[in-house]
Amino acid sequence: MPRVVASDVYSIEEIACRRENGVSIVVPIYKNAEVTLRCILSCLVALERMPGAQLYLINDASPEREIKALLSSFMEHQSVHVLENQSNLGFVHTVNRGVELAGNHDVILVNSDVVVSPDCFETLALDAYSNKRIATVSPFSNNATICSFPEFPVESTTFSDQPLIRLWSAFNSARLPLISAPTGVGFCLYIKRRALIEIGQLDAKNFPRGYGEENDFCQRAIAHGWMNAISANCYAHHEGSISFGSQKDQLIERAMQTLDRIYPTYHQQVAQFISADPLVHHRLLRYLQVSFQTASPIVLHVLHNLGGGVRQHVDELKDVIAKKIISFELLPLSSEACLLRIGHPNRLFSVSFPQGNFSELLLFLQLAGIDCVHFHQTSGFDASIYDLPLKLSCKSIITAHDFQAFFGTPTLTDSNGRFDNAKIETGVCSIPRAILDSSLVIFPSLSTKEIVLQKIVPSRHVTTPHPEPGRNTASDALPFKRKKSYTIAAVGALGLEKGADRLEAVAKELAPCGKFQVKLIGYAYRLLTGVTTTGPYNDADLKDIIRSEGADILLFTALWPETYSYTLSYAIDSGLPIIAPRIGAFSERTAGRPNVFLYDIDVDNDKLAALVSEAIAELEELAVIPPNEQLVVNYLPDFYVAPYLNEVGLRRRISHELDFTYISGLQVTAREVEKATFREKIFIFLWRYSHTFGVAQLLRLLPFGLKRYLKRSLTRRSVIDVRKRVG
Structure with missing residues (x-):
């Protein structure tokens, strides 16, 4: 040995x-x-x-x-x-x-x-x-x-x-x-x-x-x-x-x-x-020691451990800045522990630290020479996580991936999953004022900025889209092809606030004419009647899946103001026509784009189904529909090329010897392989059987709140992330 x-x-x-x-x-x-x-x-x-x-x-x-x-x-x-x-x-x-x-x-x-x-x-x-x-x-x-x-x-x-x-x-x-x-x-x-x-x-x-x-x-x-x-x-x-x-x-x-x-x-x-x-x-x-001597800033990304768009953004951001910035990331494991991942893209080392009392973590980060703490999503962390920039005497950045940190709820929705403007007024910000005053806040869309600024005004903020190295978010719209029947496809993991129920209702309205098939490329929180569901997918495969499933038009049914929407990015990259709600990032991100149809968020489901039919009819006639809404979108261009690097900065490093006795006492692993917890294995077992006909009918009788509670009691991760861990 x-x-x-x-x-x-x-x-x-x-x-x-x-x-x-x-x-x-x-x-x-x-x-x-x-x-x-x-x-x-x-x-x-x-x-x-x-x-x-x-x-x-x-x-x-x-x-x-x-x-x-x-x-x-x-x-x-x-x-x-x-x-x-x-x-x-x-x-x-x-x-x-x-x-x-x-x-x-x-x-x-x-x-x-x-x-x-x-x-x-x-x-x-x-x-x-x-x-x-x-x-x-x-x-x-x-x-x-x-x-x-x-x-x-x-x-x-x-x-x-x-x-x-x-x-x-x-x-x-x-x-x-x-x-x-x-x-x-x-x-x-x-x-x-x-x-x-x-x-x-x-x-x-x-x-x-x-x-x-x-x-x-x-x-x-x-x-x-x-x-x-x-x-x-x-x-x-x-x-x-x-x-x-x-x-x-x-x-x-x-x-x-x-x-x-x-x-x-x-x-x-x-x-x-x-x-x-x-x-x-x-x-x-x-x-x-090598990192400490480089001319590259070291950034600590703080995010939840639930996957989804936040995980995708952090991974792609690190890809974009990899040659100029060294990235660490911090994730919660439980209420007692957190995990520091070091190195990109291969997550070379994982070090476990206690939560609540961050003194051990703080000592390590001081020795590592962190230049900036970038907060992405702090769910699962102790409130003292926001003390890190002050105790490290370093810069801090906050990205508004959702509204959790600003209003205490991620989607600003009510018990029915619908956007509730009152949540803005009653919401409580969990970010200390000192951090808001010293941090740069990044809004990925104008809509997100406008909502947050109704109540909370950071001292410095910028509006810029997420970097997307793997997709063309300015792709040309493809000419529509006339067919005898069409596939209307939604994309993603649809919960109540993402419009799963609305998608089912639209499918029901469209069914009698026999001209449309409704598909969900992804999965929903329950089995949707009249909707063909393809199941979880890997993001890298999504563009090919959209093509292979024969999608003719992509439908978004979200009931809340999404801050960005990566599924919209894939939709734009596909070149297919898009139908989306006039709320959140959808309007501005499709501004000036042909073959886009927007609808009001409070439209009745039968009228939305009628809009789908009308959109198909227009496309059959013209193939390319000119943009009908021209928003002026003032994003800061190329923010992640140079301004982000300048914002992160490079502190004057204090020369010190890292003690091997201290390092050898840490709980360090390499080649991290995440394994599913026992509860996650139970969840996947139940999820697989929930899509059989009899069980699906039974689950329809349970209130959504109860189903969400049961799911979250087993795991707060997405089905995709849990399936990857279970295998």
């Missing part, structure tokens, strides 16, 4: 004195002169900190003339030995030749597609001699399976846009304990000469071409009582497999089969190492 490798010496000076051998670096070379040059130059810099070290550059009969010309330029360089195989021996034979030439030196194997840090060789040597029984040491890298950083155990692109010198600088801070592993990784591998003498060279017979040879060596080392250590004290950049090209997968498969034959438990050992993830705290600390 993986464990911390205890140091049996007490100072770097003592470790340096203990090393009885010199060090030789062996670089097998075959292809790509440009990449190889970067490797050689980095090795030469690292060599300067290793007096007496030698560099062996071995050309394995490369077919590229540029390689020979490149290597010849280093032949006169002190401490560099340029050699050439008369024929192509393969990676492992070439390494063994270098091991032999190195005499009694320890050896560092370096792939020709690796760029090492200036202190890499020195650090690996110090780590190797921190314990007598260490045979091999591997550094962290962007692309080195169990040594990968910060993603694990896969290739990482998180810091691909950062200069290597910035990563190297972060790794220069306090030394971290080594972790033993079932194998080292051969892209950059320190091997003690004493281990080579006792164990033997790499196995060129079973692994002649490369892949698997270092795993075999490390397993032999373990069998002889040695350890293989992974070091988070240095970082080497690895471009990956330039010599093997298209043969890589085949070579790996063959090597893994050989390893299984020789070491039947090897892959089990690796799987256990990955599952235990003993390096997660090391990676988190180094991630924070």
Whole structure:
């Protein structure tokens, strides 16, 4: 099992004195002169900190003339030995030749597609001699399976846009304990000469071409009582497999089969190492240190844990700003706990903190150097969540995804799900005045701004639509195609306030003529009579689903002033005609668009059905209906390109050392896999059976309020999100 490798010496000076051998670096070379040059130059810099070290550059009969010309330029360089195989021996034979030439030196194997840090060789040597029984040491890298950083155990692109010198600088801070592993990784591998003498060279017979040879060596080392250590004290950049090209997968498969034959438990050992993830705290600390040194602001996004449009907005916003801003996010787990997710897009680390008393969370965020807290939706959080910006002395932003924080209710609807203007007057704002005065409030629509400003006036606010990198919200309207019958489609998860009952009523009104089929692409809070329901969907598939379901016109039946509506975005992107209520974001977001039909929110259902029929008739005649409403919509354009970055800002960071003892005491997980709770499993079981005919008829007799209460007692997530967790 993986464990911390205890140091049996007490100072770097003592470790340096203990090393009885010199060090030789062996670089097998075959292809790509440009990449190889970067490797050689980095090795030469690292060599300067290793007096007496030698560099062996071995050309394995490369077919590229540029390689020979490149290597010849280093032949006169002190401490560099340029050699050439008369024929192509393969990676492992070439390494063994270098091991032999190195005499009694320890050896560092370096792939020709690796760029090492200036202190890499020195650090690996110090780590190797921190314990007598260490045979091999591997550094962290962007692309080195169990040594990968910060993603694990896969290739990482998180810091691909950062200069290597910035990563190297972060790794220069306090030394971290080594972790033993079932194998080292051969892209950059320190091997003690004493281990080579006792164990033997790499196995060129079973692994002649490369892949698997270092795993075999490390397993032999373990069998002889040695350890293989992974070091988070240095970082080497690895471009990956330039010599093997298209043969890589085949070579790996063959090597893994050989390893299984020789070491039947090897892959089990690796799987256990990955599952235990003993390096997660090391990676988190180094991630924070790299992030702290970047020129990028760090933003904490605060949101509920219920999925939906808020989740979609935060994910897409982080996509848009990923190259300029580092994103953390905070979600409630329960009334006692919250979860801090670190890293985008892969949510590299998840750290649990208590709720109510945010002192532990606050300490971590102070150490991380948060520049701005962006509040999206605070349902599920303790009221003291709004204290974070003041206690962190950082900026804050509030996005009005709904009306919960401003009026105490998300949709401003009554018990029948209809918009109730009185809710504005009686509503209570949960945002402290000090935060409203110091924050920028973002309204995603003019309608939302007008409603909030009736009672609450933030000191600063801006109106700008959500960024939508995956959709064209200015797409052209498609000409309508005349048909014998038409599919009227609604989209989304329809509750009472989203107009599920209205959709059913419209379907009933349209049914007698036999010309229309009404579909719900999504699902409703109950089974809708006369409406074909397709069920939950993934957002990424929605555009294709709208097309495959044969939708001819898209109908929105919301009874409240939606602040934005992502389903409307998909509708616009589809190019299909749209029928929507004249309330909330619908009017302004469809302003000036052809083939749009708006209706008053209080229209009777039979008249709405008549509007649908009339709209189809007009489209049959004209194919493209000119816009009949021209609103002046004054959005701030491109807000999330530059103004958002300026608003977030970058504070003057205070230099400090992150303490590994503190970090290692946190509840940290990586590769987070959300599992459904027992209650959520019950909910999905009931939901599936609720759509059978008999049960559906029975549920129709229950009051909506009771059904909503029962659903929320089991889960407050959407059906889509719960199904993803249940599987």
